[in-house]
Every structure is written in structure tokens, then in C-alpha cells.
Amino acid sequence: MQKQPQIIAIAAIGKNRGLGKDNNLIYKIPEDMKHFRDATLGHPIITGRKNFESMGRALPGRPTIVVTRDTSYTFEGVTVVHTIEDAIAKAQELDQEKIFIIGGGEIYKAALPYTDTLDLTLIDDEKPADVFFPDYSEFTKVISEEKKEHEGTSYSFVTLTR
Helix, strand or coil, X not given: CCCCCEEEEEEEECCCCEEEECCEECCCCHHHHHHHHXXXXXXXXXXXXXXXXHHCCCCCCCCEEEECCCCCCCCCXXXXXXXHHHHHXXXXXXXXXXXXXXXXXXXXXXXXXXXXXXXXXXXXXXXXXXXXXXXXXXCCEEEEEEEEEECCEEEEEEEEEC
């Protein structure tokens, strides 16, 4: 029997679960960016179209799967699908170890029922946001937690499961 890859949602969120505003991340902490890169490198990433377009390109070293309702959408170097289920199925063909959900808000929400693990950077701050991470209160088991600080702002790398 084929092993199912772990599905991991990775995000940096404030106390209000804020992710982004005006198609930009609201938190840009260098160590968090490195954590994201190191965690996702070599594994498929699933992203929504708006989040993908805010990045401006496919991230190197990671097969990128873009979910969009736009059936005519294409972008060189990425796989385009139209449902989260199709995205997960495509990612499973590419990797038997890990699949990362990288946003935005609608994609995190659609993927949450399929998500095994949350890899969150919880930032002890609250900035105005127009995109939010969904309620994740069912993820109650803390696998790891590492407290950090950047320019006076406390944050923690936290790994959670149901």
C-alpha cells in the first residue's frame, strides 16, 4: 500500500490570525522566511492564484500547484488546477513525503479538512489584515514550540496536529 504524504499548512499569523493585506504579507521576519524556505524546499506547494500572483513567480526548488476557478488561467512553470482536491491529488503524484499548503486564506480554509499538521509562526502582534488564516481550534496537540524575537516582536514557531 502506498504511503500518503503528510499535508502541512505553513503560515505566519498575528494574534487576529491575520496573514496579509492588499495582496502582501503583513509579517516579513527574516528567520520566518528562512524557516518557510527550508521547510518547503523540495516538496510541492499548493497556493491560490492571488497568493501566487503576489509572489510574482514560481518558487525555485518546489513544484508549484496553483488553484484557481479561472479555467483559462495558465502560467509557465506551474501546474494549474481548479479544486483543492485536484491540487492534493496532483501533489501526491509528485511527493510521497510532504505537501505544503501556502495560502492564501481561501486555500487554507479549503485545505484544512485534509491538513494533517500546522506549521505556524505565531506572532505576538496584531496588524490590520484583509486575509486571515481559518479557525484552527481543532488542532490542539502541540508537537513543538520554539520562542523567538525579531526587532522587539515576540513570535513562536509552533507545530500542531489534531
